Amino acid sequence: MTDLRVRKLRFGFADYPVPFVWNATDPAFSCAANMLSFLFLAVEKMINATVHEAMPLITDQAIAEEALAFVRQEGQHSMAHRQHVKGLIKAYPALQKILDDMMAVYDDLTANESVKYRLAYVADLEATFTPTFTMMLNNADTLFAPGDDRVASLFLWHFVEEIEHRSSALMIYDAVVGDPWYRMRLAPAVFQHTGMAIDRAVCGFNERLTLEERRVDATSMYGSPYLKTMLAQRFPVLRKTRLFDVADNGPVEKIYPHVPVREQASAALGVMRSQLPGHDPAKHKLPALAAEWLERYEAGYDVTRWYTADTQSPDG
Numbered sequence: 001m002t003d004l005r006v007r008k009l010r011f012g013f014a015d016y017p018v019p020f021v022w023n024a025t026d027p028a029f030s031c032a033a034n035m036l037s038f039l040f041l042a043v044e045k046m047i048n049a050t051v052h053e054a055m056p057l058i059t060d061q062a063i064a065e066e067a068l069a070f071v072r073q074e075g076q077h078s079m080a081h082r083q084h085v086k087g088l089i090k091a092y093p094a095l096q097k098i099l100d101d102m103m104a105v106y107d108d109l110t111a112n113e114s115v116k117y118r119l120a121y122v123a124d125l126e127a128t129f130t131p132t133f134t135m136m137l138n139n140a141d142t143l144f145a146p147g148d149d150r151v152a153s154l155f156l157w158h159f160v161e162e163i164e165h166r167s168s169a170l171m172i173y174d175a176v177v178g179d180p181w182y183r184m185r186l187a188p189a190v191f192q193h194t195g196m197a198i199d200r201a202v203c204g205f206n207e208r209l210t211l212e213e214r215r216v217d218a219t220s221m222y223g224s225p226y227l228k229t230m231l232a233q234r235f236p237v238l239r240k241t242r243l244f245d246v247a248d249n250g251p252v253e254k255i256y257p258h259v260p261v262r263e264q265a266s267a268a269l270g271v272m273r274s275q276l277p278g279h280d281p282a283k284h285k286l287p288a289l290a291a292e293w294l295e296r297y298e299a300g301y302d303v304t305r306w307y308t309a310d311t312q313s314p315d316g
Contacts, residue, residue, distance in 0.1 A: 002062070004069035004165055007297065008076055009157055011083065011150045011304050018087030021215050023147030028220035028253040030147070033155060034088060035201045035221065037081045038099055040158070042106035042197070043125070044078040047071060047169075049110050050118040054176050057115075063175045070168035077158050084154055094208035098201050105197045119173045120183045124190040124275060126162070126169035130284050131270025133159035135263050137287040142258040145307055153306040160290045166281040180277030187275040206249040217249040 021030045051071045058064045089095045109118065136143055137159055144152035173183060205218035256264060273279060293303060302309035 002066040002069040004066065004073060004168070006069060006072045006076060007157070007161070009080060009304050011080060011154050013083040013087040013150055015150075017091050018084065018151070019148060020088060020092060020209065020213055022151040023143070025146045026143065026257070027215040028255050028257075029143055031202070031205060031214060031216065031218045032221035032255065033151065035198060035205070035218075036155075037084045037088070038102045038201050039194075039197060040081045041078055041085060041099065042102040044074045044081075045103070046106040046110050046118065047074050047122050048078075050115060050122060051172060053115050054119060054172065057176045058172070060175055063171055066168055067172050070165050070172070073161050073165055077161070080154055080158070084151065092209060092213065095204075097208065098204040101200050101204065102197060105200070109193070116177050116182075117186070119169075119177055120186045121190050121193075123169040123173040123183055124187050125194060126166070127274035127279065127281060128271045129159075129162045130166045130281055131267045131274060133162055134270075134284070134287045134290075135259065135267040137163075137289040138263065139256070139259045140289055143256075149305050149308045153304050156289070156293060156306055157303060160293045163284070163286065163290050164294075166284060170279075170281060184275055184277055211250040214250070217252045219249070220251075220253045221255050 020034060021027045022033070023030045048071050051067050055064065055067060058067060085095075085099055089099065109121070113121075137156070140152075140156065144156060174180075177183075202218045202221065205214055209218075270284075274281070293306075297303050
């Protein structure tokens with residue numbers, strides 16, 4: 001029997017307006033997290049369709065139970081992120097086009113790629129989450145704590161459960177396809193496709209929101225590849241050259257400004273290792289915050305208000 005728990009949580013996004021810059025101390029990370037909500041909606045729909053299509057091919061009952069629990073967790077994530085995105089679109093109606101575009105990208109993938117391809121895609125993408133989200137959870141005091149508690153609590157829950165089911169996608173892939181070299185060969189195409197979808201969302205933020213609404217160039221979340229944008233802003237004379245003829249969408253800020261470089265490098269190395277044959281996600285050390293989250297959830301703590309539940313009066 002699978003150890004995965006399906007937790008149904010709601011985060012009060014309809015209670016009051018949802019800000020785009022939900023962490024005022026880090027607008028670049030706010031952009032990145034908002035992009036993830038749009039991306040997760042599309043990816044999780046694709047995951048649900050793919051796993052259900054693959055279910056008749058899974059002969060091991062334990063793997064079949066794991067697969068169903070996996071998609072049920074992902075379904076809960078999708079419902080919660082839909083409420084976040086719905087709140088953003090209510091406040092910023094132009095963002096509806098970004099959601100439509102993102103859904104179309106992954107609907108097209110579902111319609112036109114084989115189950116084998118999509119299972120490898122899901123396994124490759126899910127493998128990157130554990131090292132990346134571990135870095136974020138280990139730095140939650142700067143990335144999440146200063147922000148809107150609804151958004152922060154949503155992502156803490158989601159990231160904890162992604163690490164909880166860190167082996168599920170690979171287990172399903174191995175049960176149906178069982179070719180680690182195919183998965184590794186496909187990784188560059190997976191990252192290129194995901195990057196294309198992310199780029200559409202990020203460019204859409206720049207195009208459809210004012211600088212006052214987003215506060216930074218949304219491409220800040222890309223980090224070092226946009227060094228030339230930062231240089232062009234610091235040295236305007238460079239814009240006279242073709243290489244530095246880049247759009248001015250506002251200030252470019254450093255992504256993860258408070259996260260030590262060694263931790264960012266460790267996460268990047270973990271992402272690369274996650275694509276190799278023989279990689280075992282189960283060996284990954286559980287972040288301290290993930291263990292604390294699971295313990296507090298079991299104890300009945302209101303994890304939908306992770307940072308503010310203790311400050312609320314008995315009458316709310």
